[in-house]
Amino acid sequence: HEWPAEALYSVAKQQLMAGNVELPNFEGSLRLFQTIHMNVESASQKFLQVNKRHVYVTPTSYLELLSSFLNILALKRKQVGTQQHRYKVGLEKIGDAEEQVSGLQQMLVEKKPALEKTQKEVAEMMEVIKVDKAAAEEVSDAVAKEEAEAQVKAQATQVIKDDAQRDLDEALPALEVAVQCLKKL
Numbered sequence: 001h002e003w004p005a006e007a008l009y010s011v012a013k014q015q016l017m018a019g020n021v022e023l024p025n026f027e028g029s030l031r032l033f034q035t036i037h038m039n040v041e042s043a044s045q046k047f048l049q050v051n052k053r054h055v056y057v058t059p060t061s062y063l064e065l066l067s068s069f070l071n072i073l074a075l076k077r078k079q080v081g082t083q084q085h086r087y088k089v090g091l092e093k094i095g096d097a098e099e100q101v102s103g104l105q106q107m108l109v110e111k112k113p114a115l116e117k118t119q120k121e122v123a124e125m126m127e128v129i130k131v132d133k134a135a136a137e138e139v140s141d142a143v144a145k146e147e148a149e150a151q152v153k154a155q156a157t158q159v160i161k162d163d164a165q166r167d168l169d170e171a172l173p174a175l176e177v178a179v180q181c182l183k184k185l
Contacts, residue, residue, distance in 0.1 A: 002041050003059060008034040011059075015066040021073065033069070037062045 003011075012033040016026070023029045037057070044055040 003037070003062070005034055005038065008037050008062065011062065012066055015063070015070070019070045021070065033062075033066060037065065 009030055012030045016023075016030070040061070041057045044057050047053065047055050
């Protein structure tokens with residue numbers, strides 16, 4: 001019940017054309033399917049002779065071969081298409097990144113003089129701040145010293161004031177008595 005070679009060729013051509021399949025070597029692919037099926041039939045006959053077991057190779061087997069080929073081809077083309085899309089998108093992103101890097105490099109080149117000027121100004125400002133800080137520390141130390149001296153003087157003054165207040169408190173009653181005596185005169 002083997003199919004003739006031309007029937008295999010004709011069925012393969014019909015199936016591939018119905019699937020709108022475009023192959024670089026269409027004729028070669030048709031001959032390949034024909035040869036595969038014929039070789040499988042031959043191998044099944046040898047298997048029967050050696051092992052005394054039947055392996056049936058039917059027209060359905062051939063149609064399954066063609067159908068599997070079409071399914072796998074469609075799947076692989078879809079995968080390749082997806083990879084091509086990813087590759088294209090990746091290249092676009094790399095191109096965009098290159099443009100951005102180029103723009104940033106140009107901006108750095110343009111802003112480098114301003115950056116150097118700012119760094120110089122900051123360094124000068126830091127020197128001024130150091131000098132001002134040193135002067136402020138000197139003033140702070142002098143103020144602290146004067147404050148300590150003023151505290152000592154304030155304590156001494158307080159002692160004198162307290163002593164004078166005591167003396168005044170003692171003298172006021174005597175003054176009052178003298179004023180009373182004078183009024184009586």
